[in-house]
């Protein structure tokens with residue numbers, strides 16, 4: 001009797017170990033595949049941009065000249081368009097996102113909390129081409145007829161608000177991006193605020209804090225995480241292609257006015273790759289992609305690092 | 318012959334003197350707290366004397382924390398919590414005060430040390446003052462030194478006030494939290510098991526601090542440690558199943574309690 005049981009146990013043990021081993025290795029293979037994929041992408045882009053890198057060198061990043069007819073290529077206008085539209089997006093989105101997140105985590109009644117959180121998730125899930133269409137048919141006309149004339153008549157003395165009100169341009173792209181990154185920044189900021197332990201809130205209230213002061217304290221506590229959320233939003237904005245392409249105006253130029261059409265790194269690749277005129281053109285587009293990849297990679301790593309160090313700090317307590 | 322005026326004056330003096338003999342800082346009548354309809358404490362009547370240490374003892378879940386937290390409006394932060402009855406602070410009904418004022422006058426130190434993790438030691442101490450009203454820099458420096466001194470932490474941190482509060486040990490963090498509470502100059506300080514997360518040495522340091530604080534403050538401390546209650550407190554209240562069973566001088570509670578329930582608990586026969 002006893003013997004049989006022991007044998008039975010042993011067998012079960014052995015089988016379990018084998019299946020564990022199998023799954024461990026299987027998941028390891030999947031994990032390795034991700035690494036291989038990333039390395040492969042980098043390698044591919046690096047090799048395929050060789051022609052352009054050899055001809056233009058580092059000057060590629062600093063040249064405004066983009067002329068496929070004369071085989072002259074430089075990425076500066078696209079880097080500019082990407083960065084400025086993303087910065088506009090953050091400038092608009094950040095205060096809104098923090099406000100909504102504070103409302104959701106500290107103030108809202110449960111019914112609103114659920115409803116608004118649900119809507120935010122929906123907003124994040126809308127395909128960017130839908131945002132693009134909305135940009136073309138609703139936002140751009142509205143910018144042309146209302147927002148831009150208004151800005152011109154009130155703040156028109158600033159160079160950034162001068163020039164023709166076309167509707168399509170950097171500002172419109174920035175606003176579309178703001179709408180697209182707001183759900184991301186809001187959701188993460190809300191989670192970071194929620195992660196602050198009750199004991200921290202109680203500490204503030206026990207010292208005689210008003211609700212507003214307690215919220216300020218919570219935001220101070222969460223600043224690392226909020227910064228991380230912001231950078232993650234920035235990463236999204238920098239890489240966004242479709243919606244931006246549809247409203248930015250697609251003109252390779254650097255102008256002081258935000259009303260002027262511009263171009264972004266992702267947009268130029270999307271627009272020109274299919275009908276690129278020759279090897280150097282393609283190679284240059286790939287190098288633009290490489291720059292975009294590097295920028296996104298750096299931004300995202302930075303954001304992860306911030307969020308990681310933040311959560312580790314609160315967990316320690 | 319004394320004038321009528323002089324007689325009244327004298328009477329007033331006598332009254333204040335006798336009042337001072339038994340001056341109550343906190344009084345509750347029929348204090349009942351419930352969470353989502355379930356009562357956690359029921360009909361608590363207690364008068365806590367000024368400049369004494371009163372300890373609250375009782376088995377886990379009997380409502381000690383609930384009682385303590387009702388004295389500084391902490392239940393206001395818990396959805397579903399309901400407080401009934403009256404609480405008086407200095408003879409004035411608690412709801413006649415502004416809520417933030419009550420919380421400032423009734424400081425609280427929690428079970429787990431909870432310094433503000435993003436702030437350095439100095440900023441932790443002044444956090445409450447800055448919230449309540451702006452003060453000048455040199456005034457702040459003075460308050461920081463006094464508060465840390467009173468909390469028994471000054472010697473250990475005076476050279477590194479700008480270091481993050483998280484760099485301190487658990488016991489030091491707890492004393493920092495005491496200093497932070499002292500800095501806003503409360504009259505009553507509530508301690509909810511302030512040493513239960515600490516080692517014996519940190520514990521005895523905090524008990525020493527409590528002893529010094531008694532001169533200036535009225536202290537109420539929840540503790541699971543019977544020896545601690547006996548060591549630090551003048552009065553002891555025994556709670557059981559949400560009721561105040563017995564409240565008397567600490568010596569009485571531990572040597573000749575009136576109630577059988579109290580005796581069973583303090584002699585360790587249960588709890």
Ligand SMILES: Nc1ncnc2c1ncn2[C@@H]1O[C@H](COP(=O)(O)OP(=O)(O)OP(=O)(O)O)[C@@H](O)[C@H]1O
Pocket residue numbers: 352356357375376377378379380381382383384395
């Ligand atoms: N926020 C809350 N929501 C619901 N019930 C609560 C809440 N806080 C306390 N209670 C209940 O009230 C009762 C008293 O709890 P309380 O925390 O006051 O006990 P305690 O005497 O401090 O116990 P311990 O010694 O374990 O800290 C318990 O039954 C507890 O479940």
Ligand SMILES: [Mg+2]
Pocket residue numbers: 381382383509
């Ligand atoms: Mg408790």
